[in-house]
Amino acid sequence: MYRLVIVFLMILLVSCGSETLPKPKGYLSLNYPEKKYEKLKVERPYEFEVAKNAEVVSLPKNWLKVTYPDLKASVDITYRPVENNLKELLMEAEKLVFEHTIKAEQIASNNFENKKNKVYGTLYDITGNSASQVQFHVTDSAKHFLKASLFFYSKPNYDSVLPAVDYLKKDMIRMMETLNWRN
Known part of the structure; x- marks a missing residue:
C-alpha cells in the first residue's frame, strides 16, 4: 500500500507542468496587388480613376460595372441625370442603403465634398x-x-470578406476623389 501511495504521488508530481492550450486560430495571408490607377477609358458624362487591376464593363444608360475577377467582386455604378428630381434620387439612394439594415450590424455614413469639382455626396x-x-x-x-x-x-460573410472590403473601399474613395463631371 505504501508503494501505491508513492507511485500515485510521483504520477501527480510529474503530471503537474505547463498547461496544454489549444492552438490559436490561423489567419489568412492575403496579398493584394499594389494600388495603381488610370483614368476611366469609357466615354461617360463623368470621369474618374479606376484601379489598373480592375476591368471596366460598359452598360447601357451610362452605367458601368467595375469588376475585380481575382476578388470575385464588382463595383456597380449607376448614373442618372438630374432633371428637377434631385430629392427623389437622394431618397432612392438612401433607401437602397438602408434596405441592408436587416442583415447589417451598423451603417455609418461619411459626407464627402469637393467644391472645386462640384462633387457632393455620402459614403x-x-x-x-x-x-x-x-x-x-x-x-x-x-x-x-x-x-x-x-x-x-x-x-455574404463579413469576417471573411473584410480584408477585401477594406482593399476595394480605397478604390471607391479614389473614384469619389477623382470624379469630374463632363458637361
Whole structure:
C-alpha cells in the first residue's frame, strides 16, 4: 500500500507542468496587388480613376460595372441625370442603403465634398453580412447623380470578406476623389 501511495504521488508530481492550450486560430495571408490607377477609358458624362487591376464593363444608360475577377467582386455604378428630381434620387439612394439594415450590424455614413469639382455626396460603410458593404452617391446638385455599390459574388460573410472590403473601399474613395463631371 505504501508503494501505491508513492507511485500515485510521483504520477501527480510529474503530471503537474505547463498547461496544454489549444492552438490559436490561423489567419489568412492575403496579398493584394499594389494600388495603381488610370483614368476611366469609357466615354461617360463623368470621369474618374479606376484601379489598373480592375476591368471596366460598359452598360447601357451610362452605367458601368467595375469588376475585380481575382476578388470575385464588382463595383456597380449607376448614373442618372438630374432633371428637377434631385430629392427623389437622394431618397432612392438612401433607401437602397438602408434596405441592408436587416442583415447589417451598423451603417455609418461619411459626407464627402469637393467644391472645386462640384462633387457632393455620402459614403456608407455597412458592417455585417449584408449584400453590399460599401456604397456611395455623389452629385453636382444640378445635372449629374452617380451611385456606386460594392458586391461580392458569394454569400455574404463579413469576417471573411473584410480584408477585401477594406482593399476595394480605397478604390471607391479614389473614384469619389477623382470624379469630374463632363458637361
